[in-house]
Amino acid sequence: MIEVNNLVKRYGDHKAVDHLSFSIEKGKIYGFLGPNGAGKSTTMNMITGYIASTEGSVVIDGHDILEEPEEAKKCIGYLPEQPPLYFDMTVLEYLRFVADLKKIPRAKKMSMIEEVMDMVKITDMKHRLIKNLSKGYRQRVGIAQAVLGYPEVIILDEPTVGLDPKQINEIRELIKGLKKKHTVILSSHILSEVSAVCDYVLIISHGKLVASDTPENLAKLAAGSNNLNMLIKGNRSEIQNALAEVEGIKRIKLEKSSEENIWNASLTLDENKDIREAVFYSMVKADCPILEMKTKRASLEEVFLELTENEKQDQAKDEKTDKKSEAAISDADMDTDTETDIAAEKDTESVADVDIETSAGSVNGPAEKEEDPDDSSL
Amino acid sequence: MTAVYKRELKSYLTSMIGYLFIFFILVLAGIYFSAYQLSSAYPKFEYTMSALTFVFLISVPILTMRVLAEERKQKTDQLLLTSPVSVTGIVMGKYLALVTVFAIPMAVMCTYPLIMSKFGTISYKGAYTAILGFFLLGCANIAIGVFFSSITESQVIAAVLTFVFLFAFYMMSGISSFFSQTALSTCIAFGCLILAFCIIIYTMIKNTIISAVICICGEAALVVTYIVKSSIFEGGIQKILEVFNLSAHYENFTNNILDVTGIVYFISVIAICIFLTVQSIVKRRWN
Numbered sequence: 001m002i003e004v005n006n007l008v009k010r011y012g013d014h015k016a017v018d019h020l021s022f023s024i025e026k027g028k029i030y031g032f033l034g035p036n037g038a039g040k041s042t043t044m045n046m047i048t049g050y051i052a053s054t055e056g057s058v059v060i061d062g063h064d065i066l067e068e069p070e071e072a073k074k075c076i077g078y079l080p081e082q083p084p085l086y087f088d089m090t091v092l093e094y095l096r097f098v099a100d101l102k103k104i105p106r107a108k109k110m111s112m113i114e115e116v117m118d119m120v121k122i123t124d125m126k127h128r129l130i131k132n133l134s135k136g137y138r139q140r141v142g143i144a145q146a147v148l149g150y151p152e153v154i155i156l157d158e159p160t161v162g163l164d165p166k167q168i169n170e171i172r173e174l175i176k177g178l179k180k181k182h183t184v185i186l187s188s189h190i191l192s193e194v195s196a197v198c199d200y201v202l203i204i205s206h207g208k209l210v211a212s213d214t215p216e217n218l219a220k221l222a223a224g225s226n227n228l229n230m231l232i233k234g235n236r237s238e239i240q241n242a243l244a245e246v247e248g249i250k251r252i253k254l255e256k257s258s259e260e261n262i263w264n265a266s267l268t269l270d271e272n273k274d275i276r277e278a279v280f281y282s283m284v285k286a287d288c289p290i291l292e293m294k295t296k297r298a299s300l301e302e303v304f305l306e307l308t309e310n311e312k313q314d315q316a317k318d319e320k321t322d323k324k325s326e327a328a329i330s331d332a333d334m335d336t337d338t339e340t341d342i343a344a345e346k347d348t349e350s351v352a353d354v355d356i357e358t359s360a361g362s363v364n365g366p367a368e369k370e371e372d373p374d375d376s377s378l
Numbered sequence: 379m380t381a382v383y384k385r386e387l388k389s390y391l392t393s394m395i396g397y398l399f400i401f402f403i404l405v406l407a408g409i410y411f412s413a414y415q416l417s418s419a420y421p422k423f424e425y426t427m428s429a430l431t432f433v434f435l436i437s438v439p440i441l442t443m444r445v446l447a448e449e450r451k452q453k454t455d456q457l458l459l460t461s462p463v464s465v466t467g468i469v470m471g472k473y474l475a476l477v478t479v480f481a482i483p484m485a486v487m488c489t490y491p492l493i494m495s496k497f498g499t500i501s502y503k504g505a506y507t508a509i510l511g512f513f514l515l516g517c518a519n520i521a522i523g524v525f526f527s528s529i530t531e532s533q534v535i536a537a538v539l540t541f542v543f544l545f546a547f548y549m550m551s552g553i554s555s556f557f558s559q560t561a562l563s564t565c566i567a568f569g570c571l572i573l574a575f576c577i578i579i580y581t582m583i584k585n586t587i588i589s590a591v592i593c594i595c596g597e598a599a600l601v602v603t604y605i606v607k608s609s610i611f612e613g614g615i616q617k618i619l620e621v622f623n624l625s626a627h628y629e630n631f632t633n634n635i636l637d638v639t640g641i642v643y644f645i646s647v648i649a650i651c652i653f654l655t656v657q658s659i660v661k662r663r664w665n
Contacts, residue, residue, distance in 0.1 A: 011665075048460040052663045073462040084457035088389055100381030101461040145457070 001026045001183055002047065002153060006056035009042050009207075016042045018207035019056070024153070029179050031198030032187035033304060039207040040187040041081055044157050047185075048078040061152065074102075077151040081158055083142025087131035091122055091141055094130060095148060102149040112148065120144045120174060136167045143171070147178065154178060156186040160193060172197050191304055203307050210307045227296040228267040228276070231257060234288030239263055242286035248275045262291065379463065382471030383478075386445070390479050399441045403483040406433045407490075415494055423491050423505035427512050428632035431625050434519045435544050441479065442523025443537035445472050446655070450531045459663070469524070469655050473648075476520050484513050504634040511631020514644040518624055519544055521651035528655045550623035554616045561611035565604045568614065572596040 002024035009017040017039040024030055032040045045051045047058050049065040049072065058065045063072035086094060095113045104112060117123045120140040125133060130141060139159065146154050159175065160168045175197055178184050188194050194201055195215045203211040203218075211218060232239050236254060243252050243265070251268040269275060276293065283290050390396030410426040446469075449455040458468050491505040522543060527536040546553065557567070576593035580586065604611060620626065627644065630637035 045456075050456050050460050050663070070462045070464065073460060076460065078456070078460045080453060080456045080460075082453045084452075084454040086385070086389070086454055087452075088393060089385075093388075097381055097385045098457070098461075100384070101458070101463055103462060 001061060002185075003059040004043075004047065004056070005059075007043065007046060007053050007058065008055035009039070009046060009051070010054040015207050017046070017053075020204070020207070020209055021056075022202060022209060022212060024183060024185060026152070026183050027179065028199040029175065029184045029186070029197055031194035031201045032185065032204060033189070033191065033194050033201055034187075034204035035189060038204045040189075040204055041157055042207075043204070044078070044155055044185070044187060045080075048076055048155060049073055050078075050080075075152045077146035077149065077154045079142045079146040079154075079156045079159060081161075083138055083145070085130045085138055085141060085145075087129070090127050090129055091117075091133070092126040094141065095144060098145045098148050102151075104149050112150075116144045116148050119147065119177075121170070136163050139163060139167075139171070143174065147182075150181060153183045153185065156184065158187055158189075160188070160190070168193075203304060205307065226269045228269055228279070229292075229294045229296055230265045230267070230279070230290055231262060231292035232265055232283065232288050232290055233262050234286065235261075236263060238286050239265065239283075239288050242282045242288060243267070243279070246275055246278045246282050248278075379467040379471040382458070382463065382468050383475050386472050386475035387478055390441075390475065395440065395444065396479050399437050399479060400483045402437045402440075403433055404486060406430060407483070407487055411490055415490070419497070421494070421498060421500050423494060423500065424508040424632040424634070426490075427505075427508035428629070430512065431515065431628060432548065434516060435541060435548060438516070438519045438523045438544060439537040439540040441476060442520055442527050442540060443533040444527070445476065445524055446528040446659070447530055447533045447536045451533075455659075459659075465656050465659050466652075469528075469652055469659070473521065473524055473652060476524065477517055480516050480520060481513075484509065484516070487512075501634070507634060507636050508632045510636075511628050511640065514631075514641065515624060515628045518644045518647040518651075521648040522547075525651045525655045525658070528658045547622050547624045550619055551626060554619040554623075557615040557619075559613045559616060561604070561608040561614075564611040564614035565600060565608070568600055568611075569597055572600065 004020060004022050004024075007017055007020040008015065020039075020043060032043065034040050042051070046053045047060075047065070049058075049069050052066060058072075060072040061075045063075070065072045086097075089097065092113070095117070096109070099109045099113060114123070117126060120143050122137060122140050122144060125137055125141075130138065133141065139162070143156065143159060146156065156175070160171050163171065172193065175184055175186065179199075186194075186197070198215065201211075201213065201215050201218055202209060240252065240254065243249065248270045249267050250270055253266045253268075255264040255266075257264045267279075276295070279293075280290060407426065407430055410429050411423075414420045414426050414429075415423065446455075449458065459465070488506070488509060491500055491502060491509075494500050494505075495502075523536075523540040526539040526543070527533075530536050530539070557563070573593060576589045576596070579592060580589035583589070624644075624647070627637070627640040630640050
C-alpha cells in the first residue's frame with residue numbers, strides 16, 4: 001500500500017527524519033509513536049506530499065508522491081496536527097468544498113457528505129460556522145474531511161489531542177471502525193491510545209525507526225524484566241533466606257516500608273515463569289506472612305521509554321532497524337541494572353540487593369521438594 | 379481549480395474585504411466621473427480612467443494580502459497541497475477569483491459611458507479601450523499582489539511589500555530619470571548588479587570558486603563590450619527600468635490606441651507573477 005524508502009528530511013544541519021524505511025499493508029491500523037519532536041509529523045507531511053523529502057521516496061499504491069502527486073494524493077485522506085479548517089465557512093459548505101477538491105462526482109457528493117457527517121456525529125452542526133464550533137467538533141470536522149471520498153489510506157496526526165475523555169473514546173471507536181474499509185495511520189505520543197487502537201506500532205525517536213511490531217510483541221520484547229512486588233512482614237534476613245530458596249528469581253531488592261517490621265520486596269524474575277505459588281509456600285515455611293503481592297509486567301510504556309531514551313547511545317551502531325531495537329533493549333536492561341545497583345550501594349542499610357545466578361537453581365531444587373510436605377501439613 | 383475558485387470568490391463576497399475593495403474603487407471612480415464628466419461636462423471618459431490608476435496602490439494590497447498568506451498562517455494550505463489539485467490550479471483558482479471580484483466595479487464603470495451618451499456625443503471606442511486598459515492594469519497589479527502574498531505568512535508584510543512595489547512601478551518614469559544616461563555610468567551600474575548577483579549565488583551555494591568565476595567572467599564580458607562598443611550602454615538603466623513601468627503601457631489605452639503590445643505586456647506580467655507564485659509555494663516544500 002505505502003512503501004517508504006530511506007526517507008530523509010534535513011533542515012540545515014538538523015536531520016528531522018533520518019533514513020526511515022517501512023511499509024504499510026492494507027486494512028490495518030498503524031500507530032506512529034514517539035516523543036515530541038521525534039519526526040512523526042514531518043514523516044506524515046512527507047507521506048502526504050505537503051513537504052518534499054531531502055532523500056528517499058514514498059510510493060503510494062504504485063505512485064511516487066513527488067513524480068505523480070495527483071494520483072498518489074487521491075489515495076490519501078489527511079488530518080494534519082491542526083485541522084485545516086476555514087473558519088468563515090459552515091460545516092456543510094466546508095465539506096462540499098473538500099468534496100470538490102477531491103473531485104468526488106456530483107451525483108455521489110451529497111450522499112457521501114451525509115454519510116460521513118453521520119459517522120463523526122456532526123450532522124446537527126452542519127449549518128454552524130466552523131469558527132463557532134468547540135475544539136472537539138472542529139477535530140471531528142477535520143476527521144470528516146480526511147474520510148470524505150473514502151480514500152484507501154487515512155492519515156491522522158494526533159487525532160485525539162485536546163479532546164475530553166468521552167470524546168477521545170468516541171474518536172477511538174470511530175478510528176477502529178475505519179479499519180473495515182481503510183488503512184489508517186495515526187500518530188500519537190500517548191501510549192494507551194496506540195496500544196488501544198493500533199494493530200501495529202512504529203516507534204520513532206530522533207527521526208529514526210527504533211522498533212516496529214505489534215503492541216503485544218513489543219511488550220514481550222521487554223518481558224525479561226518482569227517484576228513481582230510484595231509487602232512481607234517479618235525479619236529481613238529470614239525473608240532473604242527464604243526467597244533465596246525459590247527458583248527463577250534474578251534479583252531481590254528489600255526495602256523498609258513505612259510500617260515497622262514490614263518489608264517491600266521487589267523481585268526481578270526470569271522470563272515467563274510463574275513463581276507466585278513457590279514464593280507463597282516458601283514464605284509460609286519461614287513464617288513471614290505476605291500482606292500484598294502484585295505482578296508487574298513490562299508495559300508498552302516501559303518499552304517505549306527504554307527505546308526512545310537510549311536512542312542516542314545507539315546512534316553509533318549502524319545496524320538494521322530490527323537488530324537496533326534489540327540492541328536498544330539490551331542496553332536499556334543493562335542501564336536500569338546499574339542504576340539500581342548504585343542506589344543499593346548508597347543506601348546499604350535499608351536495601352539489600354542479592355544477585356542469584358540462574359545456575360544456582362539446581363542447588364535450590366531439593367530445597368523446594370522439602371517444602372512440599374510442610375505445606376501440605378499446613 | 380473550480381473548487382478553489384468558488385470558495386475564494388464566496389469568501390471574498392461574504393467578508394468585508396471584497397466589498398471594501400469594490401467600494402473604494404467605485405467611490406473614487408464616482409468622484410472623478412462627477413468632477414470631469416458630470417460637472418465639467420467633459421466628453422472624454424478616458425480622462426477619468428487615466429486619473430484613476432493610483433487607486434490600485436491602496437486597493438490591491440488590501441484585496442490580495444490575505445489570499446495566500448492567510449492560508450499559510452491558518453495551515454489550511456495543508457489541505458490544498460495534500461489534495462489532488464496541482465499548485466498551478468490552486469494559484470489560478472485564487473487569482474481568477476480576485477479578477478472576478480475586480481470585474482464587479484469594472485462592470486459598473488462600463489455603464490458610465492452609457493450615462494454620458496444621454497447628454498451628448500461621446501466616443502464609445504475611446505471610452506471602452508480605456509476601460510479595457512484599466513482592467514488589464516488592475517489584473518497585472520493583482521497578480522503582483524498575489525505573488526507577494528505567497529512569500530510571507532503575515533498579511534501586513536504582504537500588503538506593505540505589494541504597496542511598496544506598486545508605488546515604485548507607479549513612479550517608475552520619475553525614478554528612472556534620477557539615473558544618468560551616459561554609457562560609463564550604465565556600465566558601472568551593470569558591474570555592481572553582476573557583483574550583487576554573484577554574492578547572492580555565493581550565499582545560496584556556498585562555493586567561493588564558482589561564484590568568483592561567474593563574477594570575473596561577467597565583469598570581463600562587460601568591460602570588453604564597453605571597450606568595443608560603448609554606445610549600446612547609453613540609456614541602459616532607463617531601458618531596463620522601463621520594463622517595470624506598468625502605467626506607461628496603460629497610457630496608450632487612454633489615448634484611444636488599442637495597443638496590442640500593451641495587451642501582450644500585461645498578460646506577460648500576469649503570467650510571470652503566477653509562475654513566480656507557484657515557484658515560491660513549491661520551493662517552500664523543499665526547504
